Each structure stands twice: as C-alpha cells, then as structure tokens.
Amino acid sequence: MVNATVGLTLGKFAPLHRGHQYMIETALRETDRVIVVIYDCPETTSIPLPVRANWFRALYPAAEVLEAWNGPQETGYTPDIMRKQEQYIFALLDGRQVTHFYSSERYGEHMSQALGAIDRRVDPQRLTFPVSGTQVRRDPYAARAFVHPRVYRDLVTTAVLLGAPSTGKTTLAQALAERYGTAWMPEYGREYWAAHQLDRRLTPDQLTEIAEGHLEREDRLITEAREVLFVDTNAITTYMFALDYHGTAAPRLTELADRAASRYDLVFLCMDDIPYDDTWDRSGEMERGIFQQKITADLQSRRIPFIPLHGSLENRLREAGRVLERYRKYDSVGKLWLEALEDSAFPKRSGTV
Structure with missing residues (x-):
C-alpha cells in the first residue's frame, strides 16, 4: 500500500478497559494498520500475557498484536530509561515503519519522537472514559461498566457444581451466591426439560439445545458476578444424560462437553x-448412585481436578469456602491443589483434590 499509515500503541492492558478500547478504535479509524504491543507484567497482574493478547485478537482482529515478553522492567523518564524503552520497541518492530504513536500518557512524547511518528494523545485527561487499570484491578465488579464482557469473563472465577440428580447442587449454588454476594447460574436443563420432555425423555437435538442455551445464559450472567460465578451443572452433565438416554451424544453436544x-x-x-428427594421427574435412588459413579468416572477420564463436597449444606459451604479463600485465578493454582490434598477435608483418591 502506497504511503500507508501505521499506528502503534503499547501497554500492559492489565486489564483492557473502555479507555484502552477508545484509543485502539481511534487508531483503527485514523490509520491503515495498527500494531499493539502488550507487555508481560507479572509484577502488576497475574493475568497471563497470552490471555490479555487474546482480548485484542478477539475484539480487534484487524490489529497486529505483538507480545513483549522481555521488555525493560524500569519505568520513568530518565534519559537512560527512555532510551532502553525506545531501543526495545525498535527491536520488537523489526523494521516495521510507524507513522502515528497512540497513547494517553506522558511517554507519548519521547516515544513518538524516537519513532519519527505523529504524537497522537487520546483522551489524556480520561474525560471520555474516567477509568484506569488500577481502578479495575482494585474492584472489577465496581468498574465493570468500563470493561468489555469478553474481558470481564476472564476476571471472574467460575465455579461449577456437578453431581447426579438430588445431590444438592442447586441449593448449594444459591447458598454460595448469597454468602459471597454474587450471581449464580441455575440449571437451564431443568427448565427446558419441564417445558419439552415427552415421557420423561428428550431427543438428542434437544439435549444439544440445553447445552447451548445454558452457555448463552451463563455468558450473559457472568457480567453480574462479583469475583466468582457459581454454576449449577454444565455441558458434561447434559452429555452424560445423552449417553444415559440414547447411548450416544450428538457431535455438537460432545464438542461442548469437551x-x-x-x-x-x-x-x-x-x-x-x-x-x-424422590420427585416424579427423577429415576430413583439406585439410579442416582449409578449416575454419580458415571459422572465421577467421566471427570477422572477427562483428567479434570475436582473437589468433593460432603454432608450437610453447612459442611459443604465450609468445605467450598476453604477452597475459595485460597484460590486466586491464574495465581498459584498448583499450590492450591497441593494444599487441598493435605487437608483432611478432602479424601485422597484418584481424580480428586
């Protein structure tokens, strides 16, 4: 392209928020190509660089995303620090020419000068979108109006409750949501089954519709969650019902379970x-035990770590609470499992933690 304009922006995007998006979208409107440099910054956030980079790839496929794994750690405006930052960007660009440098920070001046690019500051006073990454990190729920649902989903811990019918999943999911002041996702399959069942059965296509409908509702509901979303069953459960009813599952349902x-x-x-709880829509206590064995075996065969919850509602709340208190999304997950194995509350058996 003759005389093509190329915009460049860079940052940690920890996390990406509406202010960042406004800057990116401005660059996309004003230039022919846009390059986004995203720094690895474990000292600022535990959200891995690939997760943050994939936000841009999903929301702005026209932009070129460069992952900066070994960027300079020093920040500031001394001549030495600015020179290191500039030299790093030159090396990362690997000969790409930039005509516009987009930022909302003071560093826009020296970086644009070094690149020989137009210094394009976008909303430096944060008047259009009064938000910062620090605000979002401090309280994602309070700042969620400034965070795209695709991004917010990756800031929320999702905890799914599995088990055979009549194992207390719904009661526990609701109780956990109340205790933690957050949202929970009811089992969509129960609602669908009540409206569409024929002789207590559903077709393979209907079971697929359950899994897809559940996911659609879950994705919408997660924007209402504070730190954690509790989910009553998932596509694996629906897949297990398909095997139980029909001996097989539709390819789409199998994909969703995977x-x-x-x-x-x-x-x-x-x-x-x-x-x-022997209600008319259930198959009996013996079937519950068999279905529980099948769900457990399926989790083990998929190598999905799971945490068993036992006994009364209060005991289950206590067991789940111990895990939730220690768990941090993206951070020290392996340590959590090791601690759980040492905790007498968790049986030491294959497939569990």
Missing part, C-alpha cells in the same frame, strides 16, 4: 451422601 473440561476454574462435585 470444551467444558477447561472452561471452569473450579469444579465441585456434590456427593450423593444426602437424603434422596
């Missing part, structure tokens, strides 16, 4: 050690 294996941060397995 995706569910890595979708949730924490998996709690409600055990079948509470009294069975």
